[in-house]
Amino acid sequence: MALPELVLSLLRRGPAHGYDVKRDHDGWFPDGRPLAYGQVYATLSRLERQGLVTVQETRSGGGPQRTVYALTEPGEQRVEAWLAEPADVASSSADEIVRKTVAALRSGGDPGPFLGRQRAAHLRRMRELTEGAADDDLVARLARDHLVAHLDADLRWLDLAVDRLADTYPTQEAGP
């Protein structure tokens, strides 16, 4: 899971402290595993060291100290590049494709270009798998069939996502 990029996309909507980041993440992905606070703060600290987020203010109104983080320009560039780039088909799970789409939509971006690139990446991988299939023995062929079937399932979801976006935003290419 690309947690740093997800945290960056959560900060696209405005400065927030760790608690907000965790709460919004769990709201974006209600079926996923909730983020642990430790993960959130460790990620934010790492992103700060990398110059991708900056500490905007530190509040301590009687309770525990709260640090508010804001996205920097390099952070915005990183998250935009991540949202635009197709997930690595050979190694990533379908989960990452859904996460990118959700992150783009929830942070006010347009997932259309990403969905198009992901479709092409999936088809290219499927083509590679199909090309060598004739030389396979039965066992290799079955393993290959399984990969192709999974790619096909992802592709169906990608097509459906594009269709639904086109229905929802008919005057634009895709996205809000």
Added chain:
Amino acid sequence: MSESHDRLVLELNGVEHAYRRTVALRGVGLEVGPEEVVAVTGPSGCGKSTLLHIAAGILRPQAGAVRLLGEDLDALGEAARTRLRRERVGIVLQFGQLVPDLSLLDNVALPLLLAGEERAKARGDAAVWLERAGLDAPLGPSPAELSGGQAQRVAVARALVTEPALLLADEPTGSMDTKGGEHLLDLLLGAARERGAAVVLVTHDNVVAARADREVRLRDGAVEAEAVLR
């Protein structure tokens, strides 16, 4: 015209078409090079089949230009257009579209006979292609007795028998299961590769589209995206 355009097997420019008030294609362009396999995909009703019928010269577009093997279809008379299609283009339509009153052998031999080939030679070539398609020609069933998948195989044999420079196929695996579809595509694409023919595959099936060198995706009668797959 540039040399590269001279070499294109198929070239559509600004093609528009409507059925009564329903717009099927709005300004579509498509170029297919020699030996290239292009998949035309998109949701139902996006204009894929209309595009294929226009590329084949079966349907005349209401606007735009179509060049098939260097010939401007609009400038050709009906007879010349039919001859070009019959002799240089192989077409596989959905559900095979076989002639029910002819034997399988004569169905496959038909394009050769129409092109003026001598009967014995036409039937000999047809038998070879039927065999490659996995069907026993002399003892074979009548078209009405075939399954959907078998009819598609005969249709592919019929499309290949003239050894065309361009193969156009509309949902060629539409009525087939995964393995049957795979065999049909192996036959169609294998023959095209052997003969150096270009192929346009209209399909809604991603597994079929992934066999192409390039994907052209339509939505609402326009090209939404293109992707190189090779």
